[in-house]
Amino acid sequence: xxxxxxxxxxxxxxxxxxxxxxxxxxxxxxxxxxxxxxxxxxxxxxxxxxxxxxxxxxxxxxxxxxxxxxxxxxxxxxxxxxxxxxxxxxxxxxxxxxxxxxxxxxxxxxxxxxxxxxxxxxxxxxxxxxxxxxxxxxxxxxxxxxxxxxxxxxxxxxxxxxxxxxxxxxxxxxxxxxxxxxxxxxxxxxxxxxxxxxxxxxxxxxxxxxxxxxxxxxxxxxxxxxxxxxxxxxxxxxxxxxxxxxxxxxxxxxxxxxxxxxxxxxxxxxxxxxxxxxxxxxxxxxxxxxxxxxxxxxxxxxxxxxxxxxxxxxxxxxxxxxxxxxxxxxxxxxxxxxxxxxxxxxxxxxxxxxxxxxxxxxxxxxxxxxxxxxxxxxxxxxxxxxxxxxxxxxxxxxxxxxxxxxxxxxxxxxxxxxxxxxxxxxxxxxxxxxxxxxxxxxxxxxxxxxxxxxxxxxxxxxxxxxxxxxxxxxxxxxxxxxxxxxxxxxxxxxxxxxxxxxxxxxxxxxxxxxxxxxxxxxxxxxxxxxxxxxxxxxxxxxxxxxxxxxxxxxxxxxxxxxxxxxxxxxxxxxxxxxxxxxxxxxxxxx
Amino acid sequence: xxxxxxxxxxxxxxxxxxxxxxxxxxxxxxxxxxxxxxxxxxxxxxxxxxxxxxxxxxxxxxxxxxxxxxxxxxxxxxxxxxxxxxxxxxxxxxxxxxxxxxxxxxxxxxxxxxxxxxxxxxxxxxxxxxxxxxxxxxxxxxxxxxxxxxxxxxxxxxxxxxxxxxxxxxxxxxxxxxxxxxxxxxxxxxxxxxxxxxxxxxxxxxxxxxxxxxxxxxxxxxxxxxxxxxxxxxxxxxxxxxxxxxxxxxxxxxxxxxxxxxx
Numbered sequence: 001x002x003x004x005x006x007x008x009x010x011x012x013x014x015x016x017x018x019x020x021x022x023x024x025x026x027x028x029x030x031x032x033x034x035x036x037x038x039x040x041x042x043x044x045x046x047x048x049x050x051x052x053x054x055x056x057x058x059x060x061x062x063x064x065x066x067x068x069x070x071x072x073x074x075x076x077x078x079x080x081x082x083x084x085x086x087x088x089x090x091x092x093x094x095x096x097x098x099x100x101x102x103x104x105x106x107x108x109x110x111x112x113x114x115x116x117x118x119x120x121x122x123x124x125x126x127x128x129x130x131x132x133x134x135x136x137x138x139x140x141x142x143x144x145x146x147x148x149x150x151x152x153x154x155x156x157x158x159x160x161x162x163x164x165x166x167x168x169x170x171x172x173x174x175x176x177x178x179x180x181x182x183x184x185x186x187x188x189x190x191x192x193x194x195x196x197x198x199x200x201x202x203x204x205x206x207x208x209x210x211x212x213x214x215x216x217x218x219x220x221x222x223x224x225x226x227x228x229x230x231x232x233x234x235x236x237x238x239x240x241x242x243x244x245x246x247x248x249x250x251x252x253x254x255x256x257x258x259x260x261x262x263x264x265x266x267x268x269x270x271x272x273x274x275x276x277x278x279x280x281x282x283x284x285x286x287x288x289x290x291x292x293x294x295x296x297x298x299x300x301x302x303x304x305x306x307x308x309x310x311x312x313x314x315x316x317x318x319x320x321x322x323x324x325x326x327x328x329x330x331x332x333x334x335x336x337x338x339x340x341x342x343x344x345x346x347x348x349x350x351x352x353x354x355x356x357x358x359x360x361x362x363x364x365x366x367x368x369x370x371x372x373x374x375x376x377x378x379x380x381x382x383x384x385x386x387x388x389x390x391x392x393x394x395x396x397x398x399x400x401x402x403x404x405x406x407x408x409x410x411x412x413x414x415x416x417x418x419x420x421x422x423x424x425x426x427x428x429x430x431x432x433x434x435x436x437x438x439x440x441x442x443x444x445x446x447x448x449x450x451x452x453x454x455x456x457x458x459x460x461x462x463x464x465x466x467x468x469x470x471x472x473x474x475x476x477x478x479x480x481x482x483x484x485x486x487x488x489x490x491x492x493x494x495x496x497x498x499x500x501x502x503x504x505x506x507x508x509x510x511x512x513x514x515x516x517x518x519x520x521x522x523x524x525x526x527x528x529x530x531x532x533x534x535x536x537x538x539x540x541x542x543x544x545x546x547x548x549x550x551x552x553x554x555x556x557x558x559x560x561x562x563x564x565x566x567x568x569x570x571x572x573x574x575x576x577x578x579x580x581x582x583x584x585x586x587x588x589x590x
Numbered sequence: 591x592x593x594x595x596x597x598x599x600x601x602x603x604x605x606x607x608x609x610x611x612x613x614x615x616x617x618x619x620x621x622x623x624x625x626x627x628x629x630x631x632x633x634x635x636x637x638x639x640x641x642x643x644x645x646x647x648x649x650x651x652x653x654x655x656x657x658x659x660x661x662x663x664x665x666x667x668x669x670x671x672x673x674x675x676x677x678x679x680x681x682x683x684x685x686x687x688x689x690x691x692x693x694x695x696x697x698x699x700x701x702x703x704x705x706x707x708x709x710x711x712x713x714x715x716x717x718x719x720x721x722x723x724x725x726x727x728x729x730x731x732x733x734x735x736x737x738x739x740x741x742x743x744x745x746x747x748x749x750x751x752x753x754x755x756x757x758x759x760x761x762x763x764x765x766x767x768x769x770x771x772x773x774x775x776x777x778x779x780x781x782x783x784x785x786x787x788x789x790x791x792x793x794x795x796x797x798x799x800x801x802x803x804x805x806x807x808x809x810x811x812x813x814x815x816x817x818x819x820x821x822x823x824x825x826x827x828x829x830x831x832x833x834x835x836x837x838x839x840x841x842x843x844x845x846x847x848x849x850x851x852x853x
Contacts, residue, residue, distance in 0.1 A: 383742050384742060412753070417691075419847045569736070573709070576696075577842055583687060584839055590833060590834035
């Protein structure tokens, strides 16, 4: 009995001794890029990116597989052989998915592109068959693009396209061409190029006056109820055209919501010689139909619209004589704003009643009914007017034909943007990350050169006093590119036309009543333009009021915009080192 | 006598058991101490690597000819070797970080001179801007800034939907220059009249509706868009911890909020 007890005790001792030793050894965590054959991957190694905590595998334990991608391929940093039997899905992983030759992933190890091994240069090799853009991809080895000034229908371009470049594959020759639509490529595409006839003779388009459907006029469609002549029983109508002697014209039926300015030029093809009438078939169905006409004169175009209702005019309900019918109050033209060559993206709703017949502010203003003027009027060229986005956009209170811009109307109502940068946060950024100079003298004598200046109280703990910029101190801005920042109010009391590029960033900017023009980029939470009876304000640069703009400027002629903002890109170019932040991308490789 | 032998044997075994427990505990304690030291050195090495980047950025900003900083030359740092190297990596593609809704990215079309703070001439060559899909889809407005003026290009993949930008290109079909993951694109032509010309300075891309990354592609190498600082640090102790940190600092970025008119 005693022997049995002793034997049992010895057995228990041996088991306990061995298991304790093994357990203690197992607890050691080796940080390795790849666990060894006799080790088990437990977790990521604390503090080591791309390394794993490996412990020695217990003899009786079931080996735990290393983390794998879809095929069980080793997902560690790739080493030659890691991806054997599998294709790569990224430079650091393996997987089963093939890679299209369209991608430009670096091919560092075993990597295939839909059966084609990656090129020696580390990019997907082009296909041995040269026939498509995906097979001869710009940027891939052997593929080159040569810019050319080819003519209409050159190379593989179709008749209405101009050849702008050729694409070639080494050893395979010419593959294809890059082509752009060109309205000057003949009468089937548009008129032959002529000299610019000048603004005075450019085709003009005054909506509703330049195209009329049957006898439906502007007044008829705008009247309440709509005039009976703005109804047509069928799709066959006669268009009456009126323009400033254009050479060609073309037409397109478009949905009601589509701006004619946004209709592609090709939709107006084929063009025909200009005449004052045209038989036309409206789009099928009943309801309001919209027709766009495109006038072409030399290199200049104009697109105009008209509407008519397909259906039967409603019978007028007799109105009791005792009760006069309610009348729609005539909108009163108030101060309004116009922009040029910029975008408008605001958290505030946009309300600016553009008049029926605007009058130009000055020679920079084309006098159009657009909220943002586009100074590029040549067909096929990109607009200089950008997106107009706000929670609500109301610019048609007086003129229902007013647009945010033309010919391309990049309008998005119901949009609520967020401001990621504000005057306060920009000042904080400047103080933390950029070289700047703190100034305290209201005569601005401390401004000595280009740079960033922060106007503050002599006691930095206190808010700065209002800073007045006027005749006495505005000359310090000449011949310098600078950003002036204040957490308080900046009053601009006289015309501000420095010869350098200036940006003013403040909590509040107030323009005096006598200021007629200010050149600079004015950024503030709140901006006040002053109050006048017959004087507008022109800003050359940009104006950003993130909270509110109080504009009490007026002209006696209310058809002139009271605030005219002309974007000046040169100021942004000159102020790039100062009116800017930096973007950082931090990665721990090892 | 027999009893004495058995008691001795049991005593020896008990002693051995106690020693095993003590040694195991001691071994584990030593191991944990080593791991703690390793972690401490690991953190130190990371801090040194980041410091080297800061010093390199500062010195390069004041003197662009400084392209590397040895860790040993940084005052207050001992026990570590290595360096921080400033590189200007150029390629024919450039990928931005993820840009938040209503954020923007300033993409340089000419070489930016950090010292003179000027942008060199651009190539009159087409550039493709690719962006991602999402829910909702992002839209982009590209403002091409030239000395002679600006040009605007707008793409909205959801242009046909209510509440979106109507009547603009939808970015399809996506350019073959865009790698997988990028669903929409716009090509800015390489002609002065319609796109990128020699007087082009930069493009400011404003992202609307949803965040996205942007990828810029050109057939030839794109201008450098910022400084890449690679810091590689190794501790000189027997443990020999190594850390490598890479930082990309873009050239100046104009905040999109300060670029679009607002009131």
